[in-house]
Amino acid sequence: MACRNTVSIVSSMQIQKLHSIEKQSPPPERISTYKPNIWKYDHLLSLTSQYSEKKYKVEAVKLKEEVSCKFTESVSPVGQLELIDRIDKLGLSGSFEVETKEALENTILDSMKSNSSSKKEEDLYATALCFRLLREHGYHASQDMLKDFFDGKGKLPSDINTLVELLEGSHLSMDGENLLNDIRLFSTKNLKNLSTSSDINRLTNNPLAWRVRWYDVRRHIISAQNCKNTNPMLLQLAKLNFNIIQATHQNDLKDVIRWWRNLCIVEDLDFTRDRIVESFFFAAGIASEAQHGSMRKWLTKVIQLILIIDDVYDIYGSLTEVQQFTRAIEKWDPKEVQKLPTCIQICFRALHDTMEEISIEIQRQNDGPPTLPHLKQEWINFCKALLVEATWYHKGHIPTLEEYLDNGWTSS
Structure with missing residues (x-):
């Protein structure tokens, strides 16, 4: 009987503890601890090469x-x-x-x-x-x-x-x-x-x-x-080819830096990562040949936007805000973010306008079927996966390995 009473008391205490956890306030807002950008954009924009001739x-x-x-x-x-x-x-x-x-x-x-x-x-x-x-x-x-x-x-x-x-x-x-x-x-x-x-x-x-x-x-x-x-x-030939491709990469990098600066995101979003050069290194590693300049620039922009949107879900947005942001992505409608904070509106506008531009460029270069529906669907899938992770965090849920992998293959 003594053992049963002890178990009963412990179980009661555990239940009370669980109830107290449920009544706790949501997790505190996460703070950005990213290191600042190390690249001097003015210097990169000044680079020239004779091998562009x-x-x-x-x-x-x-x-x-x-x-x-x-x-x-x-x-x-x-x-x-x-x-x-x-x-x-x-x-x-x-x-x-x-x-x-x-x-x-x-x-x-x-x-x-x-x-x-x-x-x-x-x-x-x-x-x-x-x-x-x-x-x-x-x-x-x-x-x-x-x-x-x-x-x-x-x-x-x-x-x-x-x-x-x-x-x-x-x-x-x-x-x-x-x-x-x-x-x-x-x-x-x-x-x-x-x-x-x-x-x-x-x-x-x-x-x-x-x-x-x-x-x-x-x-x-x-x-x-x-x-x-x-x-x-x-x-x-190897030396000449290397120098020609490097000159092409320099020009491509300048283009994406100008795009990045024109977005003015760094000035308005202090919580996100400024990693345009690192994103370009990734893109150049995938498509290094001189003729793949468009691919490099498109991919660089996508990678940088992925980092920004990821930080919106992980660091800046509340659960309600990222839910609304996800609905805006699904509808692909700027009106859906009008009531959200200015930072999130800027993120949506940058994503929306850049994907529209890339779609037009692809259409012009390849004269094939429209690519925007496919681009939109990939962003919808990505943002839905990020929303799942944000929901876990804000509700204090620790996913099982199976849950995490089922969702993580998309978000990662």
């Missing part, structure tokens, strides 16, 4: 034609593989898509099939390199290509170049490819035992598949410059 683009076209001949020269399959790899790493893959495709589908694949039964070290290296390049370029390459790397006891060849290609290729594995998982473990261990150089440490900690290719190009150019076997014409 047309003569350099003409020179690049001539060099591309000369380098393109290298694919048709009588070189070994390994030589063609290494040329493709070098072109990719030097940021030139977009200039040689046709040549690369033909080489991978014809000469290289045929040569690898004829040599598949050999276990000579150079053949293993070529197979590992071929496997990685095929997967990087979107071709189906079976993990069975790499079976010969094991001697039956789980041992790998000791050649560093072969191990490097094995490790890089193993990071392109898919679910259920246990052989590639084993190769990754073995090659990582063996590489660390064979060498302690900074290049090997970088490789094992940050393989190619995890890196943004464009931001690796300059390092590869410097490396190629110090290599005696580098084709001077290819190196010259």
Whole structure:
């Protein structure tokens, strides 16, 4: 009986505590603690480059034609593989898509099939390199290509170049490819035992598949410059191409900075993030080629708007305000935010007008079906997901993992 009475008293106290929690006031307003912007926009707007001039683009076209001949020269399959790899790493893959495709589908694949039964070290290296390049370029390459790397006891060849290609290729594995998982473990261990150089440490900690290719190009150019076997014409093209693209990026960045300044959001919204340059870095990493300037600018604007809207839901708006803001997004109607604080009205106007402008630009460039309905729907989905998270916070609800993931795949 004593035990029952004790349990009864504890349960009663717990119930009272739960009731008191329910009567508590809503969570306090969150405060922005973001670090200030580190970029000087006036300085960025003053940047100039001689490589914006047309003569350099003409020179690049001539060099591309000369380098393109290298694919048709009588070189070994390994030589063609290494040329493709070098072109990719030097940021030139977009200039040689046709040549690369033909080489991978014809000469290289045929040569690898004829040599598949050999276990000579150079053949293993070529197979590992071929496997990685095929997967990087979107071709189906079976993990069975790499079976010969094991001697039956789980041992790998000791050649560093072969191990490097094995490790890089193993990071392109898919679910259920246990052989590639084993190769990754073995090659990582063996590489660390064979060498302690900074290049090997970088490789094992940050393989190619995890890196943004464009931001690796300059390092590869410097490396190629110090290599005696580098084709001077290819190196010259890589340097010229890098400078031309960098000049294009500078001009694109200036455009989005002017757009950002014209919005006047920084002056009116002190709670949100001023991250236009960082957003551009993200966009340039996704679409680095010179011809994708519109994509870079559109994506930069979208990322910055995502940050702003996220801060409206997470930091500035009350639950009632973000509910009304979500309704305005669903209706895509500026009148729906007229009774909301000026800050939120500014956010809505920036989002509304920018998406309208992007839609018109896409329509003009592609002459396809209207894109605005699709853009609007994505923002509706995003804001609804943010509203769910805001509701959890304001009501003190801690979501289960399943609840969080079900909503988070959209908001994140």
